[in-house]
Amino acid sequence: MTEGNFVDYVKVHISSGNGGKGSAHLRREKYVAKGGPDGGDGGRGGHVIVKGNKNLWTLVHFKFKKHFKAGHGEHGSKSRSTGADGEDVYMEVPLGTVIRDTETNEILFEITEDGEEKIVLEGGMGGLGNWHFKSATNQTPRYAQPGIKGQEGHLTLELKVLADVGLVGFPNAGKSTLLSVMTSAKPKIANYEFTTLKPNLGIVEYRDFQSFVMADIPGIIEGAAEGKGLGHYFLRHIERNATLLFLIPADSKDVSKEYDILLDELRRYNPELLDKGRLVVISKCDMLDQELIAEMDEDMKEDFKDVPYMFISSVSGLGIQQLKDRLWKLLNE
Template identity: 55%
Template sequence: MRFADYAKIYVTGGHGGSGMAHFRREKYEPKGGPDGGDGGKGGDVILRGNKQLNTLLDLRYRKFVNAKDGQNGHTSRKQGKDGEDEILEVPMGTVAYDADSKERIGEITEDGEEIVIAEGGKGGLGNWHFRSATNQTPQHAQEGEEGAERTVELELKLIADVGLVGFPNAGKSTLLSALSAAKPKIADYPFTTLQPNLGVVTSSDYRSFVMADIPGIIEDAHEGKGLGIQFLRHIERNNLLLFVIAVNSDIKQEYNALLNELKAYRSDLLDKPRLLAISKMDLKENYELDEELDLKDSIDTILISSATGHNMEELKEKIWEKLQTVEQDKSS
């Protein structure tokens, strides 16, 4: 399935049905009172979370979404039928914005959760509502209201426990493949990963967590360069960031550059717990660094090789310990 994490749709709530102006006419009561019923409410356009979905691809091809109109009122004070809602199923992690005002409408985080993104119009009142001692034969009824119209932008932010952060060719996809059953495309050139990949990492004692391979960041990605911010947003939903830097690169320079990109996009991302994995250690004799790392913070670091499995179990353990600390902090 192709992955899509953005969609822009024009949505319209259903028009409310009009109230009816009518008078009761029966064989023995030719001049009965008003009995026009109310119009039905227009349908809403609703987002609904579906845990089986992981893409917004279907909505990329639905530019206009309209809910059904409410029916007009009937005689004998009978209300018109409400318009049918138009329900759009989306993955968890979908955030809706008003395209014009950029106002955040809401976010879907649970299966079955619903958000109304365009309300249907109210139905008009029938003429029996307007009867009074001085006007026993009201000739008018209300028209139904128009439904809300707006252009909505949908963004999907992947929900994963661990997000892999690094430059292209750092070995993130190889690491995800080695730790899980995921099979991302892997090759020796930049931007092999063009869409986020998810994998479930399990341990022998049935512990598990979800890891996301996020396409490689380049410097000035927050300004839209390279693959730009379209993938940086996925990092927002991760509980733990695992920085992956290849041992045959300038580790300190890359680490600082990654921190700067995250800070420029959203400074609070640096508040997330993080680990540093130095990858491709099979390129070094005895799996050792040539010199000690001189980083500006005391980040937990582990030396790994996805090709040979070096320290992979230890990495799983470190990740699990960090995630448990995150859960404890949330519950306290």
């Protein structure tokens, strides 16, 4: 999925339909000179409904359509005929979309299942026709209820990527390169920080036609939990990943310190992120010979007692198949 088409945050304006008016009709036929009231009810206004769609991966379809207006209810008519309901309007969203009220920033609900429907704005009720108001003392009421007006509002839609594995690391750690090697995704790759500005998704094909989804998240910097760099715009995507793959380049000055900073940013953003499965991967190992890798391995044994780690190179292919095996095992434990 190309970066330009990955839209994960949009604001939309929504309007539900007005309810139709009730009818104040009095029955008049050839042989019925003074029939009673027979005005029908108005139809209800259309709802605005949010619906989950598993085939969508992004909110790009909201990029150029940001106003959603439901239909109005039809008015009631004679012979107690009820007006037709206004047409509902559906907003289809990918699974993992959080719906907020833009004004209050309150989370209204979250869509996590395919076909799940939530009414976000109800249409106005139709008015009652005059036949509802007849009584012994008022046998020919010449009035009916007007319909209730629809509502308006603004919504904020936030997508949190649903991926099995999330790549976590500093800018320029080699995350996009790894994604391009393990999947058929074509992320933008360049030798400078913040090349990736939006998450990229790719499907990793595993043995026996099995697969899992990997997400390349824009690089974390110190202070990201407070909003520095790209801040919360990418940290929220990590909440949805089952396993976190920490990518640290082999030329890092201090692998352990870099890992601690990344872990601390996740902890400050949401402590629950530390409960996820973790794997530390040292990338760009094509720059090292076997002797240097063995030396680095010895140094890491003490600091990474409780966390599995391994060495790879996206360029030479070192450890890529083993990495797929480790991730598959982590996902299925």
